[in-house]
Amino acid sequence: MDTGGNLLLDLGRHWLMGFGNDMVRYIIAAPLTWLVLCVICAPLLRHRKIRPDSPPAMQLVVEFLCSVRSVAVFSTVSLLSIVLWKAGLLWGGDWRENAGPVWIVVSFAITVVAHDAYFYWAHRIMHRPKLFRTFHRRHHRSHNPTPFTAYSFDLAEAAVMASFTVIWELIVPVSWVGFTAFLIHQIARNVIGHSGYELFPAGKDGRPMFDWMTTVTHHDLHHSQAGYNYGLYFTWWDRWMGTEHPQYYARFAAAAGPRQPALATAE
Numbered sequence: 080m081d082t083g084g085n086l087l088l089d090l091g092r093h094w095l096m097g098f099g100n101d102m103v104r105y106i107i108a109a110p111l112t113w114l115v116l117c118v119i120c121a122p123l124l125r126h127r128k129i130r131p132d133s134p135p136a137m138q139l140v141v142e143f144l145c146s147v148r149s150v151a152v153f154s155t156v157s158l159l160s161i162v163l164w165k166a167g168l169l170w171g172g173d174w175r176e177n178a179g180p181v182w183i184v185v186s187f188a189i190t191v192v193a194h195d196a197y198f199y200w201a202h203r204i205m206h207r208p209k210l211f212r213t214f215h216r217r218h219h220r221s222h223n224p225t226p227f228t229a230y231s232f233d234l235a236e237a238a239v240m241a242s243f244t245v246i247w248e249l250i251v252p253v254s255w256v257g258f259t260a261f262l263i264h265q266i267a268r269n270v271i272g273h274s275g276y277e278l279f280p281a282g283k284d285g286r287p288m289f290d291w292m293t294t295v296t297h298h299d300l301h302h303s304q305a306g307y308n309y310g311l312y313f314t315w316w317d318r319w320m321g322t323e324h325p326q327y328y329a330r331f332a333a334a335a336g337p338r339q340p341a342l343a344t345a346e
Contacts, residue, residue, distance in 0.1 A: 093161045098154040104263065105146060105230060108270045112226040113139070116276050127277045129299050129334050134223045142221060146230035149237040156241035160248050171252025178254035186257035190247065191264060191312060197243045199316040202309045205236060214239065224273040224302050229266065268312055272298040277334035285332030290314065296331040300324045 116124060117133070163169050174182060205215040214235045221228040232240065247253065253261075271278060272295055279287055279294040287294050293310050301308040307324035310317045317323040324330070 090158055090161065094154050094158060097157050098150060101150045101153055101262075102147070104266045105150060108266045109143070109146070109226045109229060112270045112274055116274050116278075117225070124276050127334055129275055129277055129296055129330075130223055132223065133275075134221070134225050138221065138223075139225055139227050142225060142227035142231040145217060145232065146227060148234070149230040149232045149240075152232075152234060152237035153241040156238055157244060159245045163245070163249065169248055169252070174252035175255050178256060183254045183257040183260075186251070186253040187260045187264075189251065190253055190258060190261045193247060193251075194243055194261070194265065195310065195312045196316065197246075198240075198311040199309050199320075201239050201243075202311075203320075203322070205239070206305060206309070219302065219305060221273075222302060224275060224299065226270045226274050228273040229269040271295060272311070273302075275299065277331065279331075279335060281332065281335040285336050286328055287331055287335070294331055294335070296334050297324075297327060300327060300330060 121128075160169070169175070178186065202215075205211060214233055217233040218228070218231055218236065221231055230237075248258075272293065274295055277295045279289065279292070282288045291313055293308070293312060293314055297308050297310070297314065301324075304324065307322055308317055308327070309322055314323065
């Protein structure tokens with residue numbers, strides 16, 4: 080009985096720690112990005128704003144509250160990793176805890192690539208008509224996304240997204256340091272992708288300079304026309320599977336191209 084009580088206390092402590100860490104990352108990323116891009120720098124970036132209209136304030140409030148709920152789900156699902164670790168079911172303990180710089184970098188990189196693949200297919204499956212209402216409708220209620228949209232999920236979608244961590248840690252002895260770097264990268268790319276401002280540079284031809292990466296326009300198109308652009312970090316899967324929006328390059332060029340000179344007003 081005492082052992083069971085200690086286990087529950089330990090899991091409760093881990094839940095609070097995980098919830099706190101995820102909330103800190105989200106609060107730093109989402110409100111800070113909104114403040115910098117959508118408030119302070121909005122006049123300077125108006126030529127890079129993807130849509131002319133701005134979301135209402137109430138949308139931001141609802142997205143934030145839904146994101147807090149999602150973080151609570153993330154923390155709950157992550158307890159499975161703690162249980163597996165304590166049960167000795169996560170192999171490669173030394174690789175995880177005492178990784179050198181090479182494995183830290185490699186584990187970070189392969190985790191990003193693996194998560195992109197997981198996200199693409201989970202995201203695409205959640206768009207199937209029979210699943211969309213339960214798993215993904217909340218996220219698409221943000222038709223005009225904001226930085227706060229990043230974690231605005233239905234409960235079921237939050238559980239699916241959190242499950243990547245448990246599955247991946249069972250398969251690969253990823254460095255804890257590398258995985259922490261992945262979590263920071265994930266929220267940063269997620270928030271930027273929903274920011275509404277095209278921040279990626281364009282080449283002389285108007286195409287993305289880093290064409291293998293998803294731009295803000297790439298994901299913004301998904302929120303406006305949901306049958307396209309399911310990828311999170313990279314454009315690979317959308318191009319391999321034929322799900323990239325046919326007007327993506329034109330829309331990106333319109334948002335990221337050179338600023339157009341103001342028309343002279345007639346006197």
